[in-house]
Amino acid sequence: KQEVTQIPAALSVPEGENLVLNCSFTDSAIYNLQWFRQDPGKGLTSLLLIQSSQREQTSGRLNASLDKSSGRSTLYIAASQPGDSATYLCAVRPPPGNTGKLIFGQGTTLQVKP
Amino acid sequence: NAGVTQTPKFRILKIGQSMTLQCTQDMNHNYMYWYRQDPGMGLKLIYYSVGAGITDKGEVPNGYNVSRSTTEDFPLRLELAAPSQTSVYFCASSETGGLHNEQFFGPGTRLTVL
Numbered sequence: 497k498q499e500v501t502q503i504p505a506a507l508s509v510p511e512g513e514n515l516v517l518n519c520s521f522t523d524s525a526i527y528n529l530q531w532f533r534q535d536p537g538k539g540l541t542s543l544l545l546i547q548s549s550q551r552e553q554t555s556g557r558l559n560a561s562l563d564k565s566s567g568r569s570t571l572y573i574a575a576s577q578p579g580d581s582a583t584y585l586c587a588v589r590p591p592p593g594n595t596g597k598l599i600f601g602q603g604t605t606l607q608v609k610p
Numbered sequence: 611n612a613g614v615t616q617t618p619k620f621r622i623l624k625i626g627q628s629m630t631l632q633c634t635q636d637m638n639h640n641y642m643y644w645y646r647q648d649p650g651m652g653l654k655l656i657y658y659s660v661g662a663g664i665t666d667k668g669e670v671p672n673g674y675n676v677s678r679s680t681t682e683d684f685p686l687r688l689e690l691a692a693p694s695q696t697s698v699y700f701c702a703s704s705e706t707g708g709l710h711n712e713q714f715f716g717p718g719t720r721l722t723v724l
Contacts, residue, residue: 502652505650537717537718539614539702539715539716539718542713542714587652587653595658596641596658596704597668597707598655599655600654602650603651
C-alpha cells in the first residue's frame with residue numbers, strides 16, 4: 497500500500513533563507529507527483545506537477561525534484577518570504593493513472609519570520 | 611469562473627443527524643472528488659466520479675454516499691453522523707483523470723459532530 501510521508505511536520509525559518517521540504521513515498525510505481533500549498537482555512541492550490549519521467553520542475557522561486565527509484569521528492573524554496581508561510585502538501589498519483597486519484601502526505605507547515 | 615464552490619462553510623451536527631455537503635464546479639470538468647482532512651493529516655479520498663452518473667469509492671467511503679446527476683454538482687451525503695466524521699471536507703475537480711491534469715480544490719467545509 498502506497499504511503500506518503502513528509503518530514504518535518506513544521507518548520508520555522510527567518511526571511512530570506514533558502515529551504516527544502518521533503519516528501520517520501522513507499523512505492524515507486526507512481527505516474528506523477530504534485531506539490532500543493534494550503535493557507536489556513538482555505539483549499540489547496542497546485543504549485544508544481546512532476547511527471548514520473550521528469551526529474552524536476554520549476555516555477556519562479558520554487559523548484560521540485562523527483563527521484564522515483566529512491567521514493568523521494570523535494571520542494572526547494574529560494575529566498576523565502578513571510579508570504580510563503582503556509583502548509584505544503586505533496587501527493588502522488590498511483591496506478592491506474594487515469595482515475596485522477598491522489599495519495600497525500602500529511603504536510604509540512606512552514607513559518608517564515610520577518 | 612467561480613471554480614469549485616462548497617456549501618456550507620461550517621456546520622455542527624448532533625450524533626445521528628444527517629446532512630448533505632454541496633459541491634459545484636463551473637469549469638465543465640468531468641472528474642470530481644471528495645476528500646476529508648483530519649487535523650495534522652493529509653487528505654484522504656472518500657469518493658470520486660469520472661462523469662455524470664458514474665461514482666466510485668475511494669480510501670474511506672464508509673458512512674458516506676454520493677451522487678452525480680449533472681456534470682456540475684457532486685453532493686456528499688452523511689447519514690447517521692458520528693464523531694469520527696468530524697473533519698474538514700474538500701471537493702475537487704479536474705478536466706479528466708489524465709496524467710497532466712491538475713485538480714482544483716474548493717475552500718472546504720468544516721464539520722463538527724457532537
